[in-house]
Amino acid sequence: PxxxxxxxxxxxxxxxxxxxxxxxxxxxxxxxxxxxxxxxxxxxxxxxxxxxxxxxxxxxxxxxxxxxxxxxxxxxxxxxxxxxxxxxxxxxxxxxxxxxxxxxxxxxxxxxxxxxxxxLMPYLHLPIQSGSDRILKAMNRRHRAREYLAIIEQLRRARPDIAISGDFIVGFPGETEEDFTATLALVRAVGYAQAYSFKYSPRPGTPAAEAEDQVPEPVKAERLARLQALLAESQAAFNQASVGRKVEVLLDRKGRHPGQWLGRTPHNQAIHVALGRENAFTDARGGLMEVEIVEAGPHSVAGRPLTPVSDSRAA
Ligand code: SF4
Missing domain, CATH: 3.30.750.210 (Transcription Regulator spoIIAA)
Known part of the structure; x- marks a missing residue:
């Protein structure tokens, strides 16, 4: 064939x-x-x-x-x-x-x-949306914040280095400053490696869109800015803590600079690696490579190749 x-x-x-x-x-x-x-x-x-x-x-x-x-x-x-x-x-x-x-x-x-x-890579995207039990109930998530935290704890017991990612909605109808503070507390407790956060926006036909206690736009914007600042801090701390780690990364795109390749670490961090002639890929699609993480930025890390790549590893 x-x-x-x-x-x-x-x-x-x-x-x-x-x-x-x-x-x-x-x-x-x-x-x-x-x-x-x-x-x-x-x-x-x-x-x-x-x-x-x-x-x-x-x-x-x-x-x-x-x-x-x-x-x-x-x-x-x-x-x-x-x-x-x-x-x-x-x-x-x-x-x-x-x-x-x-x-x-x-x-x-x-x-x-x-x-x-x-x-199974040490990374899990597990959205919670809010850290407030009252809001979780209104969202019909059918679990409480402490149950989510217990899952994270069990995951870390199973795989201590697991990176956790999440989704958050701020300004859900009825969200008070106290509810929002509970979200910030949960973010601190989890230590997210990555997260996506959005202002609540009503989707026609969904129950929440009909709620009367919609949160004013400026309040949503202000809360989103505070949450995103905290999440950025958390992501930067996770990246910083990975410096010195030796990992196998999947490099599958060429970067802007000569010899530069882009990809993902096992923990799903964006990584860039500068390859010299001795460890360039023979396959133009890239491949897996052992690297040491040598530098961390807010959104990505930099790696140094540890092993020259053979043809079989590049395929
Ligand atoms: S209803 Fe939507 S947000 Fe909730 S679990 Fe299903 S897909 Fe996810």
Whole structure:
């Protein structure tokens, strides 16, 4: 058979679509419908195709990916943790990630997978949206801040170096200064490596859009600025703490400068590495490389190559 066309080194694979959670601000359950998981065989076939085309990293995606419950050939329901284990058995696949997850679907089995499966990267995007139990209830998230913090603690017990990322909405209807302060406290407690934060904006057709206690725009803007300053501090501290770490990074894009390559660390930090002739990639797509993190910035880190790259490592 002819060799498949060369695909990207890092590929996305949809395993699940839709969502049954009905967070009160979100349109996904209305626009994308109920949760549907792809059968295990379909996921594995696609993963094999991606790996044959050159992917060394696969990110499993779904609106609520950790609710995955696809059918195996024998009709049994397979969890996301089991699916990750099956994918980890593909020898040429080196890195696995998944996104986006809901705290309520972080099962003990999935948490344990972070400690048990080395190919599962030490990074998890786990949105909480607010640190206030009152607001979490109004958002219909169906968990409290302390349950989220307990999950983070269990994840860190399973995989001590795991990097946590999150999503936040500020100025949700009814959010008081006290609620917002609880969000800041949670951010400090978690120590996020990355995070996305937004001002609440009403989505037509969702319950929260109908709420009467909308937060005035200037208050939202002021809270967002305070939250983003704290998150930036947290990300910079995480990057700074990684200086000196030796990690295998996936470099898959050329940078602006001669010999410069860009990619991601296992902890999903953006990294740039300057390669000399002795460790240049023979494959123009890049590859995996052992580096030492030597410098940290607010949004990225810089690495120094530790090993010359052989052809096999570059493929
Ligand atoms: S925010 Fe996420 S979990 Fe909540 S309804 Fe939307 S897609 Fe589902």
């Amino acid at each position: 002819s060799r498949p066309a060369r695909g990207p080194l890092s590929a996305f694979l949809t395993v699940q679509e839709g969502c049954d959670k009905f967070c009160s601000f979100c349109v996904v359950p209305y626009t994308r419908g109920a949760e549907v998981s792809r059968p295990v065989s379909a996921v594995l076939e696609e993963a094999h195709r991606l790996v044959e085309a050159g992917a060394v990293e696969i990110t499993l995606i779904g609106q609520n990916v950790n609710a995955y419950h696809g059918r195996a050939a024998d009709g049994r329901q397979v969890t996301l943790a089991e699916l990750i284990q099956l994918l980890a058995e593909i020898p040429a696949l080196r890195r696995i990630r998944y996104t986006t997850s809901h705290p309520r679907d972080m099962t003990p089995e999935l948490i344990a997978a972070h400690g048990a499966i080395p190919k």
